[in-house]
Amino acid sequence: MLIRLRFGGTPRRPAAARPGTAFALSVDGERIEALPGHTIAAALWRAGIVSWRRTRGEARPRGVFCGIGVCFDCLVTVNGRPNQRACLVPARPGDAVDTRAGTGLGGDET
Amino acid sequence: MNGVTRPQSPDGVLRLAVIGAGPAGMEGAVRAADGAVAVTVIDAGPAAGGQFHRQPSPLLHALPPASQARLPSWSPSWLPSPALAPHRAGRGWAALKSRFDRHVAAGRVRHLADHHVWFAERAGGGFRVHALVGPAQQSSIRVDADALLLATGAYERVLPFPGWTLPGVVTAGGAQAMLKGSLVLPGREVVVAGTGPLLLPVAAGLAEAGAVVKALIESADMRALLRPAPALAAAANPGKLAEAAGYAARLAQYRIPVRSRHVVVAAHGGERVEAVTVAALDALGHVLPGSQQRISCDSLAIGHGLLPHLGLALTLGARVEDEPAPAVVVDGEQRTCVPALWAAGEASGVGGAALAQVEGEIAGRSVAAWSRGPRRAWQDEDHARSPAWTSAERRRGRRREFFAALDAVYARDVTWAERVDDDTTICRCEEVRAGAIRRVLRDDAASDPRTVKLLTRAGMGWCQGRMCAPAVAGLLAERSAARERGGAEGGGAPGPSALVSSRPFARPVPLGVLATLPPDEEEGTDEQP
Known part of the structure; x- marks a missing residue:
């Protein structure tokens, strides 16, 4: 389900930033690195992942669309909580992101 | 506004809730606080600034590169960020932020960052605003206020x-x-x-x-x-x-x-x-x-282009127009038709960050004037005499004119529908294709966005119709034009606001939050320390 770009999603000239030390989180058990201050979506983009959800009707791939929390296309399960907007939720060390559970239907929490 | 008695909190200080901490909300909060109003700013962002003044996460320690994109002052106000740009807009932002921060430090403005408003209602002669807390959104708080300023900004069409x-x-x-x-x-x-x-x-x-x-x-x-x-x-x-x-x-x-x-x-x-x-x-x-x-x-x-967030305004009964562009209808002091409810920035008409800020200034000053006595308005106090009013009104007028002229360059895409085949997905959430919507329109089963929604589920999903509303409106216009060509009366197609209207909640709310609301709605304290 993870779609990787041929290139990473980090600006070629990130000289404008001096981010803190990268930390690890897992995506479907696979380790990726994120920078302090990243949202889950940013960490996924940085790892070259642009899709992390299947629609519940046609099983189409989806990822970030609006980028500001309005469209709900980037929903993902983080640490067992389904339907989190990846573009809003800050990434934290050790987070477990699960793209396999994300149907958009939601669990008992919604 | 006339005939409405100004509600008063127990200590006699007027309480203003501002929804949104972009240029309009920040300036409105600052001006109201200047006038001794007790302000609470509720904003979804992790820091004040809104979309236009979006800051890189402080944890990324971003530096202002000399070559950073210079943003024009007519940029849409939700355009992220001239924060890195060492120019006029950057200095304006620094000044606004410093005035805002001073009020926050002094306790005159309370800034609730990362609070996502899901409902606003009239209560006890004023307003009650409900907001989900933090990215987890597991709990809700409420903010009671005598007056409310909607500075809810816009999102992309x-x-x-x-x-x-x-x-x-x-x-x-x-x-x-x-x-x-x-x-x-x-x-x-x-x-x-x-x-x-x-x-x-x-x-x-x-x-x-x-x-x-x-x-x-x-x-x-x-x-x-x-x-x-x-x-x-x-x-x-x-x-x-x-x-x-x-x-x-x-x-x-x-x-x-x-x-x-x-x-x-x-x-x-x-x-x-x-x-x-x-x-x-x-x-x-x-x-x-x-x-x-x-x-x-x-x-x-x-x-x-951009569409303003109108959901809360519609819920509170404010008049909203779709033409010439979607907006909450306001008077000269940014007051809506609902007593004690103001709107500023993109909410009262998309026009860019500079316009949003001066509208916030006018709204904040208007609230402050109102707090000094019932039925008072800023204009009544010092309209003709005051250089402040004259200046603000002139700046607002100029910026509105400029944006209108700019907007005219980017004429509306009237031929969009003919490029959309029946297989094209219209509603991203519910995966409704253009063909399904055209079918209910052709059969005359639906002639308004709400019926389209009920029959096809377009607009019924997570985003609450925000993403597909313009497209549904476009397909309605397409059908209307076809009927006119066929000799029937086309009738004006309703605008996108019809699809997002009459929703009690401004955003999806976990059922757990609703289930745990006690009968007296004491979700959580919003008392100041």
Whole structure:
């Protein structure tokens, strides 16, 4: 389900930033690195992942669309909580992101 | 407003709740607090500034590079961020932030960051605002206020086309927000497309960050921008036109091919976008046969202008108009038709950050005047005499005129529907295709967005119709035009606000939060320490 770009999603000239030390989180058990201050979506983009959800009707791939929390296309399960907007939720060390559970239907929490 | 007695909190200080901490909300909060109003600002962002002044996460320790994109002051106010730009807008932002921070430090403004308003209601002669807390959104708090300022901002309008749901297709503003907030790119080879002044800085910003911008596809005639119409020239000061011309230079510097009067007619790919097809438009806006061309890319940043967030205003009963553009209707002091309810910024008509800020100033001063006595208005107090009022009103007028003239350059895409085949997804959440919507319209089973929603589920999903409302309105207009051609009365198609109207909740709320609300609705304390 993870779609990787041929290139990473980090600006070629990130000289404008001096981010803190990268930390690890897992995506479907696979380790990726994120920078302090990243949202889950940013960490996924940085790892070259642009899709992390299947629609519940046609099983189409989806990822970030609006980028500001309005469209709900980037929903993902983080640490067992389904339907989190990846573009809003800050990434934290050790987070477990699960793209396999994300149907958009939601669990008992919604 | 007349005839309404000003409600009073026990200690005699008027309580104002401001929803949104962009340029309008911050300036409104500051001006009201200047006038001894107790202000609570509720905002979804992790820091004040809104979309326009979006800051890179402080944890990224971003430095202002000398070459950072210079944003024009007419940029849509939700355009992320001149925060890094060492120029006029940057200094204005620093001043606004410093005035805002001073009030916060002094306890005159309480800033609830990362609070997502899901409901606002009239209660006890004032308002009660309910907000989910933090990214987890597991709990809700309430804020009671005597007056309410809606400074809810805007989001991007995207008109659907085949392939627009593919991963890698993002809104232009979203791409910019991810870049500015987190310093990440959607891909390496980006096509920027759509229409509106937002596209220029987005293309320049992405190129500056190292993406190869394969093309900037603008459906309007950009010559009108670079050789401005008299109305635009008259409304603008020369500096603003120089900014626009500056963008032409920057696009050239990054060798970004600009195609004006072109549109993206389809995005292609299986698991993500791999290419787009663009086509030229003829004088009437129809695709020129044979002009299609394929451009390979790994991402597409697209936008067709901005739409204000109107949900809370509609819930509270404020009058909203769709023409000439969606907006909460306000009077000269930014008051809505609902007593004690003000609106400013994009909510009362999209017009850019500078306009939003002066509208916030007027609204904040108006609230302060009202707090000094029932039935008082700022204008009544010192309208004719006050240089402050005259100045604010003049600045607002100038900025409105300029944006209207600019907006006229980016004329509405009236031929959009003919480029949408029946297979095109319209509602992203519920996966409703154009054919399903056209069917209920053709059968005359539906003639308004609400019935379309009930029959097809378009607009019934997570985003509450925000993404598909313009497209549903466009298909209704298409049907209306067809009926007129057939001799029947077309009737004006209702605008997008009809799809988002009459929703009790402004955003999805976990059932757990509702279930745990005690009968007296004491979700949580909002008492000040």
